Amino acid sequence: MKNVISFFLLLSSWIYAVEGKHVYEQKCASCHALYIPMSTLEKNFMEMDNRLLQLKAPTMNQIVYRLKSRIGDPSGDEDMHRMEIESFLAEYFNTPDREKSVCLPDILTYFETMPSMKGQLSEEEFEAIVSFLYDYDPKAYQEKVLHYDAFEEASIKALAEDKMIMIFYTAAHCRYCKKMEREVLSDSDVIAALEKEFVSVKIDVEREKNPLDFTPTMTPTFLFLSPEQKQLYRVPGSWVKEDFLEILREAKEKYSQTLKKGAE
Ligand code: HEC
Structure with missing residues (x-):
């Protein structure tokens, strides 16, 4: 006892x-x-x-x-x-x-x-x-939040800082968008990776005008642009952290390929 x-x-x-x-x-x-x-x-x-x-x-x-x-x-x-x-x-x-x-x-x-x-x-x-x-x-x-710019500001920043633009297409009713925001886009590694090489923009497809001639067929969709706004990579769907970090690497890879092509 x-x-x-x-x-x-x-x-x-x-x-x-x-x-x-x-x-x-x-x-x-x-x-x-x-x-x-x-x-x-x-x-x-x-x-x-x-x-x-x-x-x-x-x-x-x-x-x-x-x-x-x-x-x-x-x-x-x-x-x-x-x-x-x-x-x-x-x-x-x-x-x-x-x-x-x-x-x-x-x-x-x-x-x-x-x-x-x-x-x-x-x-x-x-x-x-x-x-x-x-x-x-x-x-x-500290609350970990990703900073989003409005598209106009993002365009200027991207050119000035030589960063790609990531557009996160979301919607109020989109459960998987919220899940990604909660679990992935608030992760410190993901935020660090995004802030280092991307300027992020969030667009609510139902409430905001889309500045680009591209309409996502589902939410979430991630669209990656070069600093000059060339559309390089589209990724629909919700992802876990590791996969999303891989997507960011792929986006950078696509961008450096276009730079190489331009230099040839
Ligand atoms: C009913 C409200 C209340 C609760 C419950 C409470 N505190 Fe406080 N505490 C205060 C207030 C008001 C102050 C500021 C005034 C003061 O220093 O007495 C304070 C001050 C303090 C300070 C600063 C001491 C100093 O030098 O001024 C510490 C440390 C502290 N609290 C720790 C705790 C911890 C740990 C707990 C839980 C175990 C706790 N408190 C529960 C109200 C509360």
Whole structure:
């Protein structure tokens, strides 16, 4: 029986050890947003008096940044720094005290003092949340979105930067377009590949005028143009990441073939 209990204790501490995010969602997310870009936060506080976002508490990206730069010695040994932060938090969670807050005084004026967490976090949960905060990487939570230009802008940019144009034909009811946007066009490798060598345009076939003399027969369809708007490659259908990256490689290949032909 004892073994069974210690097995479950072990198991639960292991679950919490990997799931600091889970503790955050259960116990902190009702007040603290996980990530909001700095530019939006500035607008919210400096210009809009917190009316834009109506935050109840500082966001985790604000807190972690302040915490790690103000508590202990940020340039010293990492394990030491972790411990310094851990003991600061142990005290703050038990007896929150505005006087000791790491938050900017101007920002604090928008908030009440944090309620005490006394008795609300088990030791494992506390450890997990400390790791979660210490290892928090804002890049992991930044919204990843592909930037699209309007066709006119894209044409100018493509020539100026010597990039191909990718046109993504989509439609409001198109489920596979949404799936691709969610799973492929928001992937950081795909975004990096597109931003490096393409200018992207998105056209809703039902609502927007198509600037080209080509009508896609289905959505999604991807059309690749040279910087001079020569149509090089059309690919209808929804693709997984690896296949889509391959399609981008093929599009580049087609473009370099036309360059070679032109040079002959
Ligand atoms: C009921 C709302 C609420 C909940 C729930 C809450 N907080 Fe807070 N927290 C606040 C507010 C408001 C502040 C800013 C005022 C302050 O510092 O006391 C704050 C401040 C903080 C700070 C900065 C401390 C400092 O030096 O100012 C940390 C770190 C923090 N919270 C972590 C957490 C974690 C981790 C959880 C979940 C375990 C949590 N909070 C749950 C409202 C909340």
